[in-house]
Amino acid sequence: MLKLLWLACLPAAYVNTVFTQTVAYASTEFNISEQGQGFAAAIVRWGVIIAIPIASYADKVGRRRVIIGLAWIAPLIISLGALSPSFTFLVATQTIGRPLGIALTVFVLVFATEEMGNNTRAWALSILAVGSGVGAGSAVGAIPLAGISESSWRLVYLIGIAWLAVAYVLTRSLPETQRFLALHEEQIHHTDVETHIHRDRLWLQVVVAVLTNIFVATASIFQSRYLKDVRGYSALEISAFITLTTIPATVGLVAGGRLADKIGRKAVAIVTVPTGTLLFASSFALQGFAMWLFAIVGGVLLGVSYPAMAVFRSELFPTAHRNMASILIMVASLIGGSVGLIVAGYLLDNGMSYGRVMLTFALGPVIVAALVAAKYPETAHRELEDINPEDAHLQGS
Numbered sequence: 001m002l003k004l005l006w007l008a009c010l011p012a013a014y015v016n017t018v019f020t021q022t023v024a025y026a027s028t029e030f031n032i033s034e035q036g037q038g039f040a041a042a043i044v045r046w047g048v049i050i051a052i053p054i055a056s057y058a059d060k061v062g063r064r065r066v067i068i069g070l071a072w073i074a075p076l077i078i079s080l081g082a083l084s085p086s087f088t089f090l091v092a093t094q095t096i097g098r099p100l101g102i103a104l105t106v107f108v109l110v111f112a113t114e115e116m117g118n119n120t121r122a123w124a125l126s127i128l129a130v131g132s133g134v135g136a137g138s139a140v141g142a143i144p145l146a147g148i149s150e151s152s153w154r155l156v157y158l159i160g161i162a163w164l165a166v167a168y169v170l171t172r173s174l175p176e177t178q179r180f181l182a183l184h185e186e187q188i189h190h191t192d193v194e195t196h197i198h199r200d201r202l203w204l205q206v207v208v209a210v211l212t213n214i215f216v217a218t219a220s221i222f223q224s225r226y227l228k229d230v231r232g233y234s235a236l237e238i239s240a241f242i243t244l245t246t247i248p249a250t251v252g253l254v255a256g257g258r259l260a261d262k263i264g265r266k267a268v269a270i271v272t273v274p275t276g277t278l279l280f281a282s283s284f285a286l287q288g289f290a291m292w293l294f295a296i297v298g299g300v301l302l303g304v305s306y307p308a309m310a311v312f313r314s315e316l317f318p319t320a321h322r323n324m325a326s327i328l329i330m331v332a333s334l335i336g337g338s339v340g341l342i343v344a345g346y347l348l349d350n351g352m353s354y355g356r357v358m359l360t361f362a363l364g365p366v367i368v369a370a371l372v373a374a375k376y377p378e379t380a381h382r383e384l385e386d387i388n389p390e391d392a393h394l395q396g397s
Contacts, residue, residue, distance in 0.1 A: 006131040011163030013135030015078045015101025019094040024225045025146040025153035030087035038345020040091045042338030047095035051103035055327035063111045064176045071167035074100035075160040082157035113314040114179040126257025126307040147235025201316045210336030211364035217337035218344045245295040252303025264380045265308035276301030277365040285355025315379045318388040
């Protein structure tokens with residue numbers, strides 16, 4: 001089961017990554033400023049609202065059907081970027097395609113949360129994150145194609161079509177989750193079964209996601225531009241930097257999943273989120289060996305923090321609304337983070353250094369660590385039905 005979900009993460013991550021890695025090159029062809037790039041990236045993120053009705057549908061008809069549909073549709077739409085006659089057309093295709101990839105990622109994580117045991121949920125998400133890293137890495141690895149000519153960035157989008165092979169495998173082999181089947185059976189026999197989204201948990205996670213994504217979104221969008229314009233890196237050197245600084249984070253992901261399942265999500269997140277963020281942000285103010293070192297160590301610590309923070313999004317909500325709650329958090333995260341992108345683009349265009357911008361935005365994750373310490377419940381070693389008592393009736397189904 002986990003192998004199939006791992007495969008699903010490949011196209012999802014590619015679709016999620018390709019625009020952030022190629023926007024600097026597309027902007028060169030279409031003569032778009034850094035502020036324009038930030039605004040475009042914000043628009044693409046606002047497109048995630050289309051995932052809300054999809055999440056509602058997934059909570060009604062099941063995870064399997066929606067995951068398979070998105071695995072087919074998302075790569076096809078994203079590949080249309082290769083045909084862009086203008087920057088506006090490129091942004092339009094990604095505004096539709098990228099949110100579908102994001103939704104696919106969210107639904108895969110929900111699937112894994114429902115199917116894994118109470119001592120392996122965070123670890124499972126860490127393994128899926130490695131798959132996402134491979135998918136994203138395939139987009140990063142294709143960046144040298146963007147350096148061939150002014151318009152060769154289009155080739156990176158065409159590669160996305162190859163991920164349809166994963167959709168074929170999922171169509172043949174992916175089952176439905178047992179928790180959804182139990183819920184569906186219960187709803188058939190007891191039509192008065194009702195559950196709700198815990199609003200206090202939802203709002204808390206929304207705030208945390210927004211504060212985190214203000215930093216993460218800005219770092220991911222402007223890192224290539226920073227390396228290209230400030231450090232003078234070529235397309236090949238940018239690809240090498242991102243790849244070589246990201247690979248060690250994979251070790252952090254797996255270790256973080258094990259730690260979150262063993263000692264608890266909160267202990268892991270409180271230490272690694274602020275420390276990793278400040279180190280990674282500092283890499284934008286450094287050069288040479290120090291830049292590489294801070295990016296690597298910061299990336300590893302952020303990798304360790306990811307499973308602990310990610311698993312909360314689906315653990316804290318009942319089966320009937322798990323996809324919807326997860327998507328609402330993601331939507332708020334991306335829309336909130338897009339404000340950061342616009343502000344960052346404005347500040348950079350008006351002369352503020354990358355280092356100052358990133359270190360300022362790093363305050364968000366520092367606040368997140370404090371919120372996790374003070375407000376989050378510990379969910380390690382607990383069944384989902386214990387965390388969400390309204391699902392208790394499903395255990396015997």
